Amino acid sequence: MKKTVLVARGRFGFLKIAPLFSALEGNGLLEPVPALVVPEGEPGPEPSLLAAFGLEDRLRRIPVAAGTPVGESAGLMLAFESLFAEVAPDFVVPGGYDNAALAAAITASRMGIPVVSLEAGLRSYDRSEPEELNRLIIDAVAALHFVSEHSGVYNLINEGFADDRILFAGNPSIDSLVALIGDANRSEVLASLGLEPKKFATVMLGMPLQPGAAGNHDLLCRVLGSIAATTTVLLPFGVLPDGGVHEAFGSIPGIRVIPMPDTVDLLRVLKESAFVLTDSEEFESELTVMSVPCLSLRQGTCRPSTVEVGTNAIIGFDEDDLLERASVILSGKPTGKTLIPEKWDGASAKRIAEVLERAS
Numbered sequence: 001m002k003k004t005v006l007v008a009r010g011r012f013g014f015l016k017i018a019p020l021f022s023a024l025e026g027n028g029l030l031e032p033v034p035a036l037v038v039p040e041g042e043p044g045p046e047p048s049l050l051a052a053f054g055l056e057d058r059l060r061r062i063p064v065a066a067g068t069p070v071g072e073s074a075g076l077m078l079a080f081e082s083l084f085a086e087v088a089p090d091f092v093v094p095g096g097y098d099n100a101a102l103a104a105a106i107t108a109s110r111m112g113i114p115v116v117s118l119e120a121g122l123r124s125y126d127r128s129e130p131e132e133l134n135r136l137i138i139d140a141v142a143a144l145h146f147v148s149e150h151s152g153v154y155n156l157i158n159e160g161f162a163d164d165r166i167l168f169a170g171n172p173s174i175d176s177l178v179a180l181i182g183d184a185n186r187s188e189v190l191a192s193l194g195l196e197p198k199k200f201a202t203v204m205l206g207m208p209l210q211p212g213a214a215g216n217h218d219l220l221c222r223v224l225g226s227i228a229a230t231t232t233v234l235l236p237f238g239v240l241p242d243g244g245v246h247e248a249f250g251s252i253p254g255i256r257v258i259p260m261p262d263t264v265d266l267l268r269v270l271k272e273s274a275f276v277l278t279d280s281e282e283f284e285s286e287l288t289v290m291s292v293p294c295l296s297l298r299q300g301t302c303r304p305s306t307v308e309v310g311t312n313a314i315i316g317f318d319e320d321d322l323l324e325r326a327s328v329i330l331s332g333k334p335t336g337k338t339l340i341p342e343k344w345d346g347a348s349a350k351r352i353a354e355v356l357e358r359a360s
Contacts, residue, residue: 001031002031003030003031004032004116004356005033005035007035007036007092007094007100007101007104008096008100009038009096011282012098013036013098015172017034017095019053020352022053023352024356029360032058034055034058035083035104037062038063040063040066041066046262046263048183049264052179060083062080062100064076072099073102076099076103076104076107077106081111089108091115092114092115092116093118097134097135101138106137109141115141117138119172120146121145121154123135132302144165144356144359146169146348147168148170148171151303153166167352168342168343170342172349173285174344174345175349177290180263180264180267187264193234198272200233200274201277202233202234202235202270203235204276204279204283205235216317219317220297221252223322224277225252226326228254229254233255234273235256237257267286271290275293275294275330276294279298285344288309288344289340294306295313295325297315297322301314309339
């Protein structure tokens with residue numbers, strides 16, 4: 001049987017490849033070989049996630065030692081070279097656009113293995129972001145480009161890609177949301193935290209806090225303090241290194257710092273939040289589908305559909321705008337009807353699998 005290797009690192013990438021694994025496994029025409037990069041000292045995916053997608057005994061774990069981005073990428077390319085030589089796949093599918101995805105794409109390309117770009121054409125137009133450069137390179141070496149929204153089509157055509165290699169399939173992250181939302185709705189995490197739906201806000205932060213981090217930290221302390229005076233602010237700290245979030249924000253009254261919940265519980269927390277304040281692109285798509293307002297501490301997004309028809313508002317670090325928008329949301333005033341972008345319907349993996357099976 002012909003094979004395809006699905007590569008991911010961390011939750012962000014895993015939630016993109018897991019639905020495709022299920023779709024290919026269900027059809028039985030193209031064997032999926034899932035490979036997850038697991039940094040030294042980290043446990044890997046949650047057992048509940050593996051079980052939800054039937055991956056308990058199928059996952060190949062690719063270890064990576066901590067180091068510089070260049071050092072990590074070099075080590076990963078050697079590991080992928082060995083894996084691809086062993087498996088001899090017909091396709092390699094990187095999940096996401098981190099350095100592991102980039103290493104997999106470059107290695108496969110140099111070995112003559114067709115690369116599949118899952119969310120091709122996404123562009124933030126900020127080349128200071130490593131992820132933006134990775135997106136450009138992965139698309140450049142890809143043989144097939146599956147796009148998740150119309151902006152991806154426009155961007156790829158403008159960059160000179162052949163339109164017969166561009167396929168509008170939808171957003172695979174939403175497939176994962178559809179697969180997990182039932183369990184999330186049954187989660188008891190809110191009760192365990194003593195929270196009521198829509199009576200709290202959630203803050204998801206990564207470090208460092210973009211250029212000018214020291215000033216942004218002071219601004220965030222003021223903003224979060226103002227919001228926490230009105231409603232509970234939940235701040236999961238798994239995305240921040242060394243537990244530093246306690247020292248940074250834990251002393252502000254009204255802010256509850258908690259360990260990062262597992263994915264199913266986190267989806268319930270996000271779904272029931274009055275709004276989510278974040279500097280990360282993770283869960284932008286899911287928040288739009290769940291109709292949860294998202295205030296993004298960024299200068300832009302690679303997913304403009306979440307702004308154009310969804311719940312995402314690009315705020316940057318405009319303190320007045322942040323506080324005004326938070327106040328409007330917490331007052332219960334209507335913030336405008338949002339829509340679900342086209343083909344964000346939980347069936348993108350099926351569409352992708354059908355194309356890969358025909359092309360193999």
